[in-house]
Amino acid sequence: MSLYQLDEERQAAVQKIRKRVIENIGRNMDLYGIPLSTGHLYGLLYFADKPMNLDEMGQEMKMSKTSMSTGVRTLLDNKMVNKVWEKGSRKDLYEVEYDWYQTFVDFFDIKWRKSVESNILVLRKALQETEKLLKEYEDDPVMVAVLEADRTKMREAVAYYRWLERLIDAFVDGDIFKYVPKEPPEGGS
Amino acid sequence: MSLYQLDEERQAAVQKIRKRVIENIGRNMDLYGIPLSTGHLYGLLYFADKPMNLDEMGQEMKMSKTSMSTGVRTLLDNKMVNKVWEKGSRKDLYEVEYDWYQTFVDFFDIKWRKSVESNILVLRKALQETEKLLKEYEDDPVMVAVLEADRTKMREAVAYYRWLERLIDAFVDGDIFKYVPKEPPEGGS
DNA sequence: AACTTTGTACAGTTTTTACTGTACGTACTT
DNA sequence: AAGTACGTACAGTAAAAACTGTACAAAGTT
Numbered sequence: 131m132s133l134y135q136l137d138e139e140r141q142a143a144v145q146k147i148r149k150r151v152i153e154n155i156g157r158n159m160d161l162y163g164i165p166l167s168t169g170h171l172y173g174l175l176y177f178a179d180k181p182m183n184l185d186e187m188g189q190e191m192k193m194s195k196t197s198m199s200t201g202v203r204t205l206l207d208n209k210m211v212n213k214v215w216e217k218g219s220r221k222d223l224y225e226v227e228y229d230w231y232q233t234f235v236d237f238f239d240i241k242w243r244k245s246v247e248s249n250i251l252v253l254r255k256a257l258q259e260t261e262k263l264l265k266e267y268e269d270d271p272v273m274v275a276v277l278e279a280d281r282t283k284m285r286e287a288v289a290y291y292r293w294l295e296r297l298i299d300a301f302v303d304g305d306i307f308k309y310v311p312k313e314p315p316e317g318g319s
Numbered sequence: 320m321s322l323y324q325l326d327e328e329r330q331a332a333v334q335k336i337r338k339r340v341i342e343n344i345g346r347n348m349d350l351y352g353i354p355l356s357t358g359h360l361y362g363l364l365y366f367a368d369k370p371m372n373l374d375e376m377g378q379e380m381k382m383s384k385t386s387m388s389t390g391v392r393t394l395l396d397n398k399m400v401n402k403v404w405e406k407g408s409r410k411d412l413y414e415v416e417y418d419w420y421q422t423f424v425d426f427f428d429i430k431w432r433k434s435v436e437s438n439i440l441v442l443r444k445a446l447q448e449t450e451k452l453l454k455e456y457e458d459d460p461v462m463v464a465v466l467e468a469d470r471t472k473m474r475e476a477v478a479y480y481r482w483l484e485r486l487i488d489a490f491v492d493g494d495i496f497k498y499v500p501k502e503p504p505e506g507g508s
Numbered sequence: 509a510a511c512t513t514t515g516t517a518c519a520g521t522t523t524t525t526a527c528t529g530t531a532c533g534t535a536c537t538t
Numbered sequence: 539a540a541g542t543a544c545g546t547a548c549a550g551t552a553a554a555a556a557c558t559g560t561a562c563a564a565a566g567t568t
Contacts, residue, residue, distance in 0.1 A: 135461050143452055144462075144465055144469070147448050147449060147452075148445075150444075151442060151445050158437065158438060160352065161430060163350070165556070166556095168556095176472065177469065179465075195516095196515090196557075196559075199515060200557085230475075245350055252339055252340055256336045263332055276322055282504075286417070286504050289502060289504040293501055294423070306498075309494070309497075310482065310485050312478070313478060313481065354526070356526075373545075384546095385529075385545090388546060389527085389546085392546090409535090409536070410544070411544080
C-alpha cells in the first residue's frame with residue numbers, strides 16, 4: 131500500500147510522474163498567494179498516502195522543520211490542509227483537503243471576503259465625508275463637480291463590491307453548483 | 320472641473336478622502352498578484368479625472384518614470400487600464416477600466432484559465448503514463464495499488480479543473496450575471 | 509521533579525522582487 | 539537629415555520575502 135514497499139526502480143517511476151504534477155500545482159499556487167515552496171509542500175501532501183508530520187515533510191522537501199512549520203500554517207490558514215489526530219503519535223499530522231471545490235470556496239470566503247469588506251467599509255466612510263464636504267462647499271461649483279465625480283465613482287465601486295459579496299455567498303452556500311454543476315471524473319484513460 | 324483649479328485647502332480636503340480609498344484599493348490588489356505600489360498607481364488612475372501619461376504618474380507617485388512604465392504594463396496585461404488615444408499629445412495616455420465587473424472577469428480569463436489549462440495538460444499526460452505503468456507492472460499488486468490511488472486523485476483533479484473552466488466560461492460569457500445579478504449603485508448617501 | 513519530545517518565535521542569512529538611472533531605439537518635428 | 543521627445547531594456551541598487559539555526563515554551567514521559 132505504501133510507496134516505500136516498492137523497489138528503487140518502481141519508486142522512481144512513480145515519483146517521476148508525481149514530480150511533474152507537483153511542480154505544476156506548486157507553480158500555479160501563486161494565484162492563491164502561496165509561495166512556490168509551500169505550493170510544493172502542498173503537492174507532496176496531495177500524493178501522500180497518509181497524513182504526514184513536520185519531520186517527514188522536511189525530509190522529503192529537504193528543507194528545515196521551521197520552514198515546514200510556517201508552510202503548513204499558511205496552508206492551514208487557507209484551509210488547504212487539515213490537522214489530523216492519530217492516537218499513538220504525539221506529533222501533529224496534516225493531510226490536504228481533498229475536496230478542491232471546498233478549497234476553492236474557502237479561498238474566496240477567507241481572502242476575498244476580507245478584502246471586499248474592508249473596501250466597502252472604507253468606501254462608506256469616504257462617501258460620508260464626501261457628503262459633508264458637499265454641504266460645506268455647496269457654493270463652489272468646481273468643488274461640487276469634483277466631489278460629485280468622486281461620489282459617483284465610489285458608489286459604483288460599492289455596488290461592485292456588493293455584487294462580489296453576493297458571488298462569494300453563492301460560492302459558500304453552494305448555489306454556484308446549481309448554475310455550474312460538478313461533473314464526475316472521467317472513467318476511462 | 321479639474322482638482323487643480325481649487326485652492327490648496329480644498330484640494331487637500333479632497334485628497335485626504337481619496338488617499339484612504341487608494342491605500343485600501345492598493346493594499347487589496349495583491350489578491351490579483353499586483354505589487355502594492357502598482358496598486359497605488361491604479362488607485363491614482365481611478366480617481367484621475369482624465370487619462371494620464373507616464374510623467375504625470377511619476378510626479379504624483381513620486382517615483383521614477385521607469386517604474387511607472389513597468390507598473391502600467393502590469394496593469395495593461397491584466398486589462399485593468401486601457402491605453403487611450405488623444406490627438407495633440409504624443410505621449411501614451413492611460414485610464415483605468417471603469418467596468419470592474421469586466422476587470423474581474425478578465426482577471427480569471429487571463430490568469431486562472433492559463434493555470435487551469437496547464438494543470439489539465441500536465442495531469443492528462445501524467446494519467447497516460449500511469450496507465451502505461453499499470454500495464455507494465457500489472458502483476459505487482461503494491462505497484463498497482465499505488466498507481467490506482469494516484470490515478471483516482473488525478474482524475475478527480477481533472478474533473479475539478481474542468482469545473483473551473485466552466486465557471487470561467489460562465490464569467491466570460493456573462494452567464495454569471497444571470498445567476499448573481501448586478502444591482503445598481505445606491506442613490507442616497 | 510528531571511528529562512524528552514515537539515512546535516514555533518526570533519534573529520540572521522540568502523534569495524527574490526521592486527525600484528532607479530542610464531542608455532538607446534523609434535518616431536515625430538523642423 | 540539633424541534634432542527632440544518618448545518609452546523601455548538593461549544593469550545596478552535597495553527593499554522585501556523566504557529560509558535556516560538556535561533557543562525556548564508547552565506538554566508528555568519516566
